[in-house]
Amino acid sequence: MNHYVEGKLLIIGGAEDKKGECKILKRFIQEAGGKESRVVVLTAATEMPEQVGSEYKELFESLGAPEVQVLDIDERVSANRESVSQELQKATGVFFTGGDQLRITGILGGTRLGTTLHSLYQRGVIIAGTSAGASAMSDTMIVGGEAGTPKKDTLTMAPGLGLLHSVVVDQHFAQRGRIGRLLSAIAQNPNVLGVGIDEDTSILVYSDGHFTVVGNQTVTVVDASPTMASNVSEISPGQALVLTPVLMHILSDGYRFDLKRRAANINLT
């Protein structure tokens, strides 16, 4: 086990292409085993599980997945049923839809299904999530916060699924102007790396602790570990942040980043 990751994750910044090349979703099916795959879609995050579930089922089938099952788990009682866990056990790829990340953790956290998810992950089964499903991946997740100027206490955080360690993920990143809230998040503990993923963009995280960017926009990594001055412990709620210096990395499709070294693998692209 290394510090950051134990299996394989595909973390998508939301609004992934579903009509054109479908680069990201195609990659998910490929990583799940392609024609040998058995995909499970978890719709826990959304309040429209039937619509969202059937959309992804059709999409994944059109991309060559022979077996796609939607598990519509919307309450903890279901998440504790052994029959449900047995269904998930068979998956070679798990996909979390968008919606509200607190629904994912609130429904799955501490249940039999949650435990099964972790065991799949440790067995190397790819776990993918888009939008809310992306945020939920990390130990601590962002659940809300304003766009705009980095300020203390404009964001709210909660415990996530704990699949990705020492990282906090934000999604719809550049599109919703979220650099400020991601900086506020890492200012609270610069040991945590901030990863902002744009729409129609994803990171494929490998168990050796590196990720590759897949998609059409950018991934922004912010690293406050070299920060020498911060006012996060002194200012009142709503006051403007100070954080200097911060290391930042802007990456696009095909570029690799090493979470352990906190640096891009420039020669490997």
Next chain:
Amino acid sequence: MNHYVEGKLLIIGGAEDKKGECKILKRFIQEAGGKESRVVVLTAATEMPEQVGSEYKELFESLGAPEVQVLDIDERVSANRESVSQELQKATGVFFTGGDQLRITGILGGTRLGTTLHSLYQRGVIIAGTSAGASAMSDTMIVGGEAGTPKKDTLTMAPGLGLLHSVVVDQHFAQRGRIGRLLSAIAQNPNVLGVGIDEDTSILVYSDGHFTVVGNQTVTVVDASPTMASNVSEISPGQALVLTPVLMHILSDGYRFDLKRRAANINLT
């Protein structure tokens, strides 16, 4: 003469407070000489010069400026009149309003008034500008560009007033999600430092090459000089940018930054 600056500049990110404490505008009057000041407001940027001009005249007078003159120069013929330059010559503080930065440079650039402005600046007279007036300060200025993901060619640049060297300024920065376009700008030449100024926030730049933040939000400095990998010369227009690593500094009121060292003066705050 040092590399970055020759006189004193107050560069405001737009939407500065005009009703409450008026921290930034008050500082401008103070730097211009307070009760001994003679302020000239240049409305070249705006197409509503009378309204904007009289608003600032009233404001500055209410803040204690005894003599405020609005120079409504909206054509190059006027900018070449000796009488107009003689008016500007008497100023102890010059204030550029917002509007369109191309109007400022298109009207003033290469005129007698432009020359007079530079001579005032070199004499140490404070030159202030808000919004478009902020963008116009640098050698090369941003004149347009989308918010969102950093991409090649989503921004347009033009020659600025040339008061601030090796820096490109962006305004309404966090409020309009402009980090992407500022990164695109510095990617084109990492020798240039990017300074993004939020609304109701300013930098007071001194001739020794440092600035102090004045205002209620943040100033973001991005420095691509340490960048090891960039795709700016390879990608096609509209494609996502790569820039890694980039140094970033988030600063708020009272913090100082040394443009020569490209680092915050942490011990001096």
